[in-house]
Amino acid sequence: xxxxxxxxxxxxxxxxxxxxxxxxxxxxxxxxxxxxxxxxxxxxxxxxxxxxxxxxxxxxxxxxxxxxxxxxxxxxxxxxxxxxxxxxxxxxxxxxxxxxxxxxxxxxxxxxxxxxxxxxxxxxxxxxxxxxxxxxxxxxxxxxxxxxxxxxxxxxxxxxxxxxxxxxxxxxxxxxxxxxxxxxxxxxxxxxxxxxxxxxxxxxxxxxxxxxxxxxxxxxxx
Numbered sequence: 001x002x003x004x005x006x007x008x009x010x011x012x013x014x015x016x017x018x019x020x021x022x023x024x025x026x027x028x029x030x031x032x033x034x035x036x037x038x039x040x041x042x043x044x045x046x047x048x049x050x051x052x053x054x055x056x057x058x059x060x061x062x063x064x065x066x067x068x069x070x071x072x073x074x075x076x077x078x079x080x081x082x083x084x085x086x087x088x089x090x091x092x093x094x095x096x097x098x099x100x101x102x103x104x105x106x107x108x109x110x111x112x113x114x115x116x117x118x119x120x121x122x123x124x125x126x127x128x129x130x131x132x133x134x135x136x137x138x139x140x141x142x143x144x145x146x147x148x149x150x151x152x153x154x155x156x157x158x159x160x161x162x163x164x165x166x167x168x169x170x171x172x173x174x175x176x177x178x179x180x181x182x183x184x185x186x187x188x189x190x191x192x193x194x195x196x197x198x199x200x201x202x203x204x205x206x207x208x209x210x211x212x213x214x215x216x217x218x219x220x221x222x
Contacts, residue, residue, distance in 0.1 A: 003200070003220030004142040010153060010206060010213035020142065024124050025219045027140040028194030028202050029066075029089045031132030033148050034113045036085055039097055040156040041116075043078070048101070050079040057104070060095040063131065067092040068170065080170060082159075087168040088175045089193065091131040098130035106130055117144070120151045134196050142217045149191055149204050149215055163190025163206075181205050191215075 004020035015021075042048040053075040061072040068090040070076060076084070076096060084093040098109035106129055113127040122144035128135040153160055166182050168175050178193040187209035194202035201221040207214055 001222050002218050004217070005219070006142040006146050006217045008146050008150070008215050010150060010215050013150060015143075015146075016214070018142070021146075022124060022141050022143050024139040024141055025202075026132075026134070026138065026196065026199035027125075027145060027219070028132040028196045028199040030140070030145050030192055030194040030202050030204055030219075031113075031127060031130070031138070032085045032089060032094055033145070033152060033192055033204065034117060034127065035094050035097055035109075035130045036082065036159075036162075037148065037152050037156070038101060038109075038113065038116065039078070039082060040152070040159045042101055043159070044156065048078055050077070050082075052078045054078060054081055054096050054100040056092070056096050057099055059106070060092050060099060063092040063095050063133075066090060070096070082162050083165060083168045084170070086162045086190075086192070087165050087177045089178060091133060094131035095129075117148070121147055132194060132196070132199075134198050142219050145204055145217045145219070146215055149206065149217075153206075160190065163192065164188075179203070179205065181207070189213075 006021045007017040008015045056070045056074045058072040068084050081093050084090040098106045102109035110127045117125045124141040125144045128138040181188040187207040190206050191204040202219045204217050
């Protein structure tokens with residue numbers, strides 16, 4: 001059982017299957033796709049570079065529960081921050097990106113996330129934070145998540161490969177991507193998992209096979 005699902009063609013945008021696709025749900029860590037979308041946008045416009053260092057605030061260091069464990073006052077390279085989100089789904093690093101991109105306040109970044117969501121056609125989405133940590137007003141839909149995933153692919157194809165990284169080593173520790181389809185489903189080329197107690201399990205997955213590139217979204221699975 002699950003709350004919502006959608007399958008679409010990545011190239012044409014054609015929806016092949018949908019169930020409760022416009023019903024609002026808690027997106028959990030699928031939220032980080034938007035945090036990464038805005039990170040890629042900043043890279044594209046030269047406001048950020050892959051080898052820049054981001055400063056970790058006390059607030060970011062305190063984020064729970066899934067985290068890289070960065071100390072307040074330490075620094076992380078932008079490219080490592082991207083990998084920390086796509087592979088580990090680190091909440092502390094999501095907050096680091098948010099604060100560094102939007103004047104030190106995650107709330108300002110969440111406002112930007114919601115505004116950009118609206119600009120790219122996400123009509124049922126409101127973001128309250130950069131990571132997807134529980135908040136009653138932090139909502140999206142399967143349709144909106146699919147549109148967001150396609151926007152990343154369309155607007156920033158040069159960064160798409162970050163979503164298909166299977167393992168990543170940082171400070172001597174190796175992390176494995178929570179998206180098991182990368183290892184078990186032939187043709188899978190990315191995307192992102194999510195879980196909170198309230199949202200249940202969620203997944204965006206994409207795969208290329210026989211000349212087709214498909215995207216699936218499942219929200220609220222047991």
